[in-house]
């Protein structure tokens with residue numbers, strides 16, 4: 015949570031609110047931050063998918079990724095983002111997505127580079143300066 019809340023974990027209520035919001039967004043708009051389940055066990059290990067963020071334009075769908083620390087460093091966030099973005103471009107029919115990360119969040123920015131994102135702008139977000147990157151189907155590195 016270092017680059018999201020400044021290091022404060024979400025309460026159970028906040029987690030429940032997040033999940034409820036995803037269920038509503040999926041019903042209303044056809045996409046959401048998906049639950050990531052480990053294939054072998056089915057255990058929840060994170061979230062990845064499209065959402066809306068304060069500070070972005072109304073039409074900007076933001077793809078985000080969060081993994082349990084025990085699952086970092088295996089390429090899972092990149093794999094999940096690739097699947098979520100493919101779904102947003104094909105089934106949902108978006109022609110552009112964006113992602114946002116604190117400029118110090120090197121792992122997150124590296125994921126954007128691996129997927130073919132390009133830098134758009136820098137802006138304040140809560141206590142951070144964030145970088146906004148965009149991706150279109152033409153730039154999407156599918157492997």
Ligand SMILES: CC(C)(COP(=O)(O)OP(=O)(O)OC[C@H]1O[C@@H](n2cnc3c(N)ncnc32)[C@H](O)[C@@H]1OP(=O)(O)O)[C@@H](O)C(=O)NCCC(=O)NCCS
Nearest residue numbers: 079080081086087088089090091092114115120121122124
């Ligand atoms: C960001 C996060 C999702 C990455 O998950 P992951 O599954 O480890 O990511 P991947 O393995 O798919 O890719 C990460 C890339 O960043 C690189 N990386 C990781 N830490 C890095 C660092 N400190 N500096 C530079 N590069 C780094 C990795 O080497 C990898 O690149 P590579 O494939 O070229 O080697 C995970 O660290 C996380 O959940 N962090 C906390 C939540 C968060 O910050 N989410 C993003 C909010 S914008």
